[in-house]
Amino acid sequence: MTLRILTVDDSRTILAMLHHTLSNAGFEVLQAEDGKQGLDVLMSHDVDVVITDINMPVMDGIEFIKNVRASGQYQSLPILILTTETSQDKRDQGKAAGGTGWIVKPFDPEKLISVINRVVH
Amino acid sequence: MSDLDDFKATYFDECSELMNELEEQFAAIENGERDADRLNAVFRAIHSIKGGAGAFGFSGLVGFAHAYETLLDYVRDGRVEMTDDVVTLCIRANDIVADHINAAQTGEELAADYGAEEKQRFDAIARGQRGDEDEWSGEIIEEFDIEFTPVRVELAVEEEPEAVVEAVAEAEADTFEAPPMPAVPGHWEVRFTPFRQLYSRANDPLLLFRELGALGEINVKAILTDVPALSDFEPFGVYCSWEISLFAPDLTEAAIREVFEFVDGDCRIEVVPLGSGVAPAAKSVAAPAPVAAAPVVAPKPADLLALTEDEVAAAPAASIAAPARAAEEGAGLSFADLASEIVAAAPPKVVAAPVPKPAAPKPPAAEAGEEGGNRSVGVQSIRVDLDKVDRVVNMVSELVITQSMLTQQMDENLRARYTELVRGLEVLAQTTRGLQDSVMAIRAQPVKSVFSRMPRLVRELATKTNKKIKLETIGENTEIDKTVIEQLSDPLTHMIRNSADHGIEDPEKRKARGKSEIGTIRLSAEQAGGNILIIVEDDGNGINRERVLQLARDKGLVAPDITPTDEQIDQLIFAPGFSTAEAVSDISGRGVGMDVVLSNIKKIGGSVHVRSWTGKGSRVTLRLPLTLAVLDVMLVKVGESPYVVPLSSIVETMQCSGATFERVPSGGQVLQVRGEYVQVIDVAQRFAMHSTKAADERFVVLCESEGSQKVALVVDDIIGQQQVVIKSLEENFEQVEGIAGGTILGDGNVALIVDVQGLRTTHIHQNAA
Numbered sequence: 001m002t003l004r005i006l007t008v009d010d011s012r013t014i015l016a017m018l019h020h021t022l023s024n025a026g027f028e029v030l031q032a033e034d035g036k037q038g039l040d041v042l043m044s045h046d047v048d049v050v051i052t053d054i055n056m057p058v059m060d061g062i063e064f065i066k067n068v069r070a071s072g073q074y075q076s077l078p079i080l081i082l083t084t085e086t087s088q089d090k091r092d093q094g095k096a097a098g099g100t101g102w103i104v105k106p107f108d109p110e111k112l113i114s115v116i117n118r119v120v121h
Numbered sequence: 122m123s124d125l126d127d128f129k130a131t132y133f134d135e136c137s138e139l140m141n142e143l144e145e146q147f148a149a150i151e152n153g154e155r156d157a158d159r160l161n162a163v164f165r166a167i168h169s170i171k172g173g174a175g176a177f178g179f180s181g182l183v184g185f186a187h188a189y190e191t192l193l194d195y196v197r198d199g200r201v202e203m204t205d206d207v208v209t210l211c212i213r214a215n216d217i218v219a220d221h222i223n224a225a226q227t228g229e230e231l232a233a234d235y236g237a238e239e240k241q242r243f244d245a246i247a248r249g250q251r252g253d254e255d256e257w258s259g260e261i262i263e264e265f266d267i268e269f270t271p272v273r274v275e276l277a278v279e280e281e282p283e284a285v286v287e288a289v290a291e292a293e294a295d296t297f298e299a300p301p302m303p304a305v306p307g308h309w310e311v312r313f314t315p316f317r318q319l320y321s322r323a324n325d326p327l328l329l330f331r332e333l334g335a336l337g338e339i340n341v342k343a344i345l346t347d348v349p350a351l352s353d354f355e356p357f358g359v360y361c362s363w364e365i366s367l368f369a370p371d372l373t374e375a376a377i378r379e380v381f382e383f384v385d386g387d388c389r390i391e392v393v394p395l396g397s398g399v400a401p402a403a404k405s406v407a408a409p410a411p412v413a414a415a416p417v418v419a420p421k422p423a424d425l426l427a428l429t430e431d432e433v434a435a436a437p438a439a440s441i442a443a444p445a446r447a448a449e450e451g452a453g454l455s456f457a458d459l460a461s462e463i464v465a466a467a468p469p470k471v472v473a474a475p476v477p478k479p480a481a482p483k484p485p486a487a488e489a490g491e492e493g494g495n496r497s498v499g500v501q502s503i504r505v506d507l508d509k510v511d512r513v514v515n516m517v518s519e520l521v522i523t524q525s526m527l528t529q530q531m532d533e534n535l536r537a538r539y540t541e542l543v544r545g546l547e548v549l550a551q552t553t554r555g556l557q558d559s560v561m562a563i564r565a566q567p568v569k570s571v572f573s574r575m576p577r578l579v580r581e582l583a584t585k586t587n588k589k590i591k592l593e594t595i596g597e598n599t600e601i602d603k604t605v606i607e608q609l610s611d612p613l614t615h616m617i618r619n620s621a622d623h624g625i626e627d628p629e630k631r632k633a634r635g636k637s638e639i640g641t642i643r644l645s646a647e648q649a650g651g652n653i654l655i656i657v658e659d660d661g662n663g664i665n666r667e668r669v670l671q672l673a674r675d676k677g678l679v680a681p682d683i684t685p686t687d688e689q690i691d692q693l694i695f696a697p698g699f700s701t702a703e704a705v706s707d708i709s710g711r712g713v714g715m716d717v718v719l720s721n722i723k724k725i726g727g728s729v730h731v732r733s734w735t736g737k738g739s740r741v742t743l744r745l746p747l748t749l750a751v752l753d754v755m756l757v758k759v760g761e762s763p764y765v766v767p768l769s770s771i772v773e774t775m776q777c778s779g780a781t782f783e784r785v786p787s788g789g790q791v792l793q794v795r796g797e798y799v800q801v802i803d804v805a806q807r808f809a810m811h812s813t814k815a816a817d818e819r820f821v822v823l824c825e826s827e828g829s830q831k832v833a834l835v836v837d838d839i840i841g842q843q844q845v846v847i848k849s850l851e852e853n854f855e856q857v858e859g860i861a862g863g864t865i866l867g868d869g870n871v872a873l874i875v876d877v878q879g880l881r882t883t884h885i886h887q888n889a890a
Contacts, residue, residue, distance in 0.1 A: 010165065012504075013132040013173040020124055055168050057161075069321070078323045084172050100323040101383035106176040118332060118383070119323070 003120060004028040004046065008038040008064065009053040009082060014105065018051065018082075021109045027116075035064030042068065049120055050079040051103065054090055062097045069098035078119035082107075125177075132173040136222045139166040141570055143215050148576040150208055160197040163211075167193055170218060174225070182221035185236045189214045192243040201246055210246075212577060214239050307368065308395035311377060314362035319387035326363065332380045337369020366395065507603070510564055517553075517560045518846045524553045525843045561747070565600035568646045568655070571609045572597050575617060575644060582621035589628050589638050590621055595645035601653050605745055608725045609655065612718040616657040616741050617642060619715060624661030624739055634736065636660065648747070652727075652769065655743040664733035666690045672699065683787070688830070691731045691739075692882050695719040718743075723861055726752060726767075726847055728878040752864075754845050756872065757822060758838035760810040763872040765845055765864060770824045770877045772831065774839055778817040792833040794823065799831045802880055807859065812837055824877045832881045847874065 005027045007018045019029045030045060032038040036059040038052060050068070054061035061081060068074045081094035081102040091102050100119050103112060146163050171186035193211075195201040217236040224231045311333070315326060333339050341363055348360040367377065374392050381390050528546055536543050572594050579592040601609075625631075625640030632638055643658040666687060673679040673693045685693075693699060694715045718741075722729050726746045733739035746752065754765035755774075781793040782801065790801040801821075805812040812819065814837045822834045845864035850857060850873075861876035 011169040011172055012135050013128060013169075013176065016131050017128055017176060020128070055165050057165060075321060076323050076325075084168070084175060095322065095383075095386075098322050105172050118328060119325075121325075121328065 002026065002028050003048040003116075004030065005049045005051060005116070006030045006032065006038060006041055006045070006047045007051045008032045008035065008056070008061070010034055010056040011053070014053065014082070018112075021107075021112055022116075025109075025113050035059030035061060035067070038064050039067055042074065047077065049116055050077060051082050051116075052079060053082045054094060062093055065094060065097040065099050080115060080119065129177060132177065133222070133226050135173065136170055139170055140215070140219055140222070141573060142166050144577060145569075145573040147208070147212055147215065148573060150203070151212075151576065151580065155203045157197065160193070160203065164190065164193040164197050167218070170222070174221075177225070179221070179225040181231055181233075181235065182218070182225055185214075185217060185221055185240060188240045188243045189218065192247050195247050207246065210239065210242055214243075307370070307372070309367045309372060309374070309377060310391075310393045310395050311365040311367060312362070312389070312391040312393070313365060313381075314389040315359060315384070316387055316389075317357075317359045319384050320359065322384075322387065324384050324387065329380055329384070330363075330365065333365055333367060333377070336376060336380070337367055337372050339368075340366045342366075507564075510560075514560055514564060515846075517557050518844075521553050521557050522844050522846065524550055529841060529843065561602060562600075564603045566603050566606050567598045567600050568606060568609070568653075569597040571606055571613060572644060572646070574610065575613065578614060578617055579621065579642060582618060586621060586625075587627070588621065588625050588640060590625055590640045590642060592617075593641060593643045595643065596647050599646040599648055599653060601646075601745065602747065605653075605725055605727075605747075608721055609743075609745075612721045612729075612743065613644070613655070613657070615715060615718045616743075617644070619741075620657060620659040620661065620739070624659040624663070626662050649744075653745045653747060655745060656740060657743075658738060658740040660738040663735045663737055663739050664691050664694065664731070666733075666735070669693050669699075688732070689882075691733050694731065695729060695882075720856065723876060723879065726861060726874075728876075730878070752845055752847050752874070753842065754864075754874070755822065755842050756840040756866070757804075757820070757836040758840060759804045759808065759836050760813055762810065763840070763866060763870055764804065764836070764875050765872050766822055766824065766834065766875045766877065767861075768842060772823045772825050774823065775821050776817075777819045777821055777835065780821050780833075792821065792823075794831070794833075797831070799823065799833045800881065801833045801835060803835045804875070804880075805835070805837065807880065814838070830881065832877060834875065834877070834880070845872070845874075 005022055007015055007022070007029060008031075009015050009018070010033050015031050015033070019031065022029045030041050030047065032041050034056040035052070038050070039059070041047070042050075052061045052064055056064075059067075065079055065081075068077065068079065078100040079098065081091065081099045082105060083090055083094070083102060084105045091099075094102065101115060103115050143163060143166050146159050146166075150159055150163075167186055167190045171183055171190055174182040174186060189211075192201065192207075196203050196207065201207065214236075217239060220235070221231065223229075313326070313329070315324075319326075330339065330341055342365070344362045344364060345360070347362065348354075349358075374394070377392050378390065381388070524546075528550060531543060531546065575594070576592050579590055582588075583590040620642050621640075625642070626634070626636075628638040631640065641660050643656070645654075645656045645658075647654050647656075670679065670685070670690050670693070673690075673696065674681060676696075676699070678693060678696050678699070679685060695718065696716060699716065719729050722743055722745070728744045729741065730744070731739060731741045752765075753768040755768055755771055757764050757766060782790050783793060783798075785791055790803075791798040792801050793799075803812075804810075820836050820839050822836055822839070823831060824834060825831050845866070847862045848864055850860060850862050853863070857873075859876055859880045861874045861879065863871055863873050866872050
């Protein structure tokens with residue numbers, strides 16, 4: 001069973017690196033450039049894990065997570081917050097909104113995979 | 122390795138877009154538009170630049186961007202006010218960021234303290250706004266530095282087995298970041314009581330147990346004492362907690378707590394040492410399971426209750442074992458292999474979740490899902506490598522030319538005989554045109570990308586010259602071919618510098634002249650037929666014609682006995698090496714200015730014209746082709762050689778026999794056209810060739826150059842109209858006065874493109890010489 005991961009980030013560089021790392025690891029990768037697009041993808045695709053940036057135009061990561069959790073369908077969807085913020089508050093905001101865990105940028109491929117494996121069955 | 126290079130290329134692309142965005146935002150911010158959206162956009166741009174830089178280990182850039190970002194963060198949440206001083210500092214900071222990016226791109230080293238001063242100012246401003254300095258930048262930056270293990274995205278490359286193994290080992294050590302606590306060998310008990318929000322954030326006790334199982338031998342016991350009487354039972358209540366006993370030599374409390382990192386605050390965790398280093402006796406005994414007591418509690422508590430350490434441990438053990446084994450063997454480990462093992466190992470262990478999952482109706486995976494997981498969704502635009510677009514543009518250009526050649530082959534005779542073919546060719550012509558327009562539209566970009574860099578240039582110039590200058594931009598959304606836009610930046614910069622330096626007067630002088638103290642430079646773009654006009658106007662001094670003429674005479678550009686018209690004098694500022702600044706200023710440079718504008722614009726098939734009104738200002742107009750790809754031309758013959766004249770500059774053609782030439786005292790000829798006298802240039806004579814025809818069998822091509830100045834070119838023959846692809850003469854040969862470029866005709870011959878404007882102005886020099 002191939003796990004499908006939705007990556008949401010406004011940086012093409014980060015999206016490309018996530019895509020490379022994740023698809024090499026055998027995951028199927030979907031991409032969105034902001035929270036709004038992310039929601040659109042979720043509407044039309046069955047996704048196993050979400051990795052999302054916080055600072056994005058149009059709809060930021062916090063709003064995105066809140067929206068995802070607000071829909072009953074996705075209460076058990078693991079959402080990982082991708083963030084460079086080492087300060088606690090962004091992470092806390094993300095978590096309060098419903099984030100499952102977080103990944104600190106820049107990420108090691110192994111660490112990224114291990115964090116994903118932490119939140120999926 | 123090439124993957125990493127690809128990412129870097131993407132990153133640098135992105136950076137240049139973000140820097141443009143910053144320019145644009147700051148242009149507005151300078152004008153006082155300091156709303157939250159803008160400040161957020163600025164923050165995000167710097168944030169993204171920092172994020173990517175971290176991934177590639179550009180530590181200088183990260184350090185600087187981090188300090189800058191922190192300031193911006195304070196600005197956007199209102200802790201720091203965006204005063205003009207802060208704006209100036211930010212603009213300076215943008216330059217430093219750009220320098221860092223450049224340095225990273227070219228691989229050069231910036232001084233270690235580059236931007237240190239600005240960084241300190243960020244810190245000072247930000248610190249001024251907050252009381253608690255202790256957790257301020259120093260610490261954060263330091264912490265950030267630690268995370269800078271460059272991402273090893275190239276792990277799949279097989280040539281570096283050692284490095285790979287090392288990385289794996291490192292990553293493992295890293296995974297649990299165990300702080301250096303005194304290792305308590307032994308036996309721990311973990312009491313884990315999840316709160317409801319743990320589930321609402323999609324965390325799952327089973328996964329936590331799996332992770333604990335990876336640390337050592339575990340035994341999980343469910344505590345169901347909190348389960349209420351059925352009458353008080355809430356369907357979504359959380360009533361179950363667990364006690365986990367854990368054994369592993371050298372297992373630290375920190376390592377255990379690390380497992381609960383994501384659920385910190387969402388549960389109660391007690392980690393109690395059980396003392397001695399004795400392994401728990403019960404190895405595979407299922408936990409005493411009071412299953413019957415709570416058959417309705419949660420959908421599948423039984424699964425969890427029955428979990429043994431073996432089961433729990435199995436999945437992660439497999440995943441951890443893979444890298445460990447490889448590390449031991451020292452074998453080259455492909456990252457892809459590693460990852461697929463991890464992934465493969467996980468699914469078999471999927472046990473029904475202990476949480477009441479609001480049955481996520483999972484539609485059968487979209488069939489399209491099989492195509493490789495490479496789908497980008499929600500796309501209104503796509504990014505295409507410019508090379509690919511260029512290839513299409515070139516091919517379409519060739520197609521257009523072939524098509525027009527075909528059309529030319531159709532003489533009356535053929536037309537009469539093959540009506541169907543003719544109709545087909547007409548449709549082909551139409552479709553080809555449409556195709557060409559559409560393809561060109563792909564490469565078109567708004568001039569905004571160039572215009573947006575100008576406000577800050579003007580601001581800098583105003584500061585340097587102690588003048589008051591405002592910039593107005595009009596028609597920013599006018600679209601031009603990307604290749605033209607790329608060539609626009611330098612000429613525009615020169616033109617604006619020239620206006621600021623020579624055009625706009627000091628505030629006092631302006632006042633004395635009854636003008637507003639603030640000088641205006643207006644930058645506008647508009648489409649005019651097949652051309653784009655870019656106009657730089659100022660309301661300054663205008664060109665000092667006396668001085669220009671004097672200088673031109675001094676430099677031998679104009680002969681003493683010739684009296685050029687005002688307009689001709691104005692154009693002299695484009696002559697190579699011409700500079701009217703009495704003292705060489707560091708702004709307009711050393712006489713390399715307007716001639717650069719001219720040569721750059723000519724290179725792309727455009728023309729430049731200046732008009733000036735003494736004391737009132739001047740206007741420089743760049744006339745640019747919509748596209749660089751094809752040019753509509755008239756093919757003429759001079760001697761035995763074909764020449765082409767851009768159709769856009771031709772007013773009319775006539776036979777010499779029917780034209781009225783007159784001699785003027787200087788020895789030149791003029792042509793009288795409807796009462797107007799037009800300068801005549803014999804192209805054969807001008808290019809030192811021999812005309813093959815008698816004087817009255819030749820033709821006049823009446824052209825209009827910039828500023829509606831007409832000029833009559835005398836050629837030997839007119840062959841017809843067609844489209845050509847422009848090839849640069851400078852790139853392939855060298856610059857030739859009076860020639861704008863070359864082209865290859867359908868029959869393989871090379872034809873030169875006549876530069877009408879150039880011919881007209883060089884004619885003055887010639888006469889002078």
